[in-house]
Amino acid sequence: MKILVANIGSTSLKWRLFDFSNNAERLLHKGGFERVADYPKAIEDCLAQLKDAGALANESELAAVGFKTVIAKDVTGCVRLDERVLGAMEAYNGLAPAHNPPYITGIRLFGKRMPGVPLVGLFETAFYQFAPEAMMRYAVPDAWRDIGIRRWGFHGASHKFIAERSAELLGRNDVAERVRKLYVDGGKTSVNGTSLRVISCHLGGSSSVTGINSGVAIGTSMGMSPQSGLPQNNRVGDLDAEAIPYAVKTLGITNEEAQRQLTKESGLKGISGVSNDIRDVHKAVADGNAKAKLALDVYVASARHWIGSYFFEMGGADAIVFTAGIGENDFAIRSGICAGLEGLGIELDAALNASTRATETVLSKPSSRVKLLVIPTNEELVVARETKRLLESSRN
């Protein structure tokens, strides 16, 4: 069974082709185009590359095309992308203006190009659909909630990958199995052992922290939009609701300009004044730049704030997992996050931490009650797996 996963940006198309034949998971091909002006041509070129590489004889060989869709009104999970679902995505264009419109356009173009191939979306909000309302509700009037102003959560594919893989690595196949079936049976797969409490830290270009109890998310740092939670590369993260009207009035800027500054000139870039890439910020710190140091300190403090929140909520943690560009590679950030927490049973092995880059590793000392792990994430594989499960469950 071959499944193509298409990652759609407003001017980019990236893909991975997976083959699930013979109970294996094989990546057959990956590629992409930036600065796409003609999307139908980009889809054509993608198919041509797959054929040239011998990965695909004909598009009719595709069991489905899977998409890491973001958010839709009253729809989540892993679903077939028909006009009803596309309409539900359109209804929430205002919540994800950078993501939903290009996805909707791209999905329609794929549908036109290959009408016989099922199109499937795994929504980024899916992983949080079972989180308690108390963890997801903002304290706003009902009318606000009714238009979608609540915590939704994002990075769902990544945190789900971590939920499954961490359970496997911790010897909890019962929990891993629950995670695998989450969108098929709604988390009803029973768990044999005690609860498994994992705090997943996706630290990358954008960052989020999610608390996961026995495979099910209990809450996440990102809220109504991917704008909240930790400071992002160039986006603000959490901000007091009064800040925008106050800045608009006091700085004499428009709402749109305020929004632009908060989404383009804030986060690590905004505080450091150096760059939106944490590697550049580290270099500036080494050169004695105090603003760059503050940017890293704010980032670490925010990560600790959210990790602490789920640690408390779950009555502790069995594991804290670091993933994505920063989480997998940046030992200084990992070490800052874990500093001084020995009293909570969190003991980082400093030498192992310093030498670990993007490979599955246990970073904690053997005596640490809380395991500290690096697990490279694989969001596209999650989309492909869920797409396969949806096809199989609708066949049965």
Ligand code: ADP
């Ligand atoms: P996204 O998909 O959200 O863009 P990634 O998971 O690809 O995020 O992470 C990208 C970020 O990870 C980069 O902006 C960079 O700051 C950081 N990063 C990548 N490699 C390294 C590294 N070797 N050391 C520290 N940070 C890194």
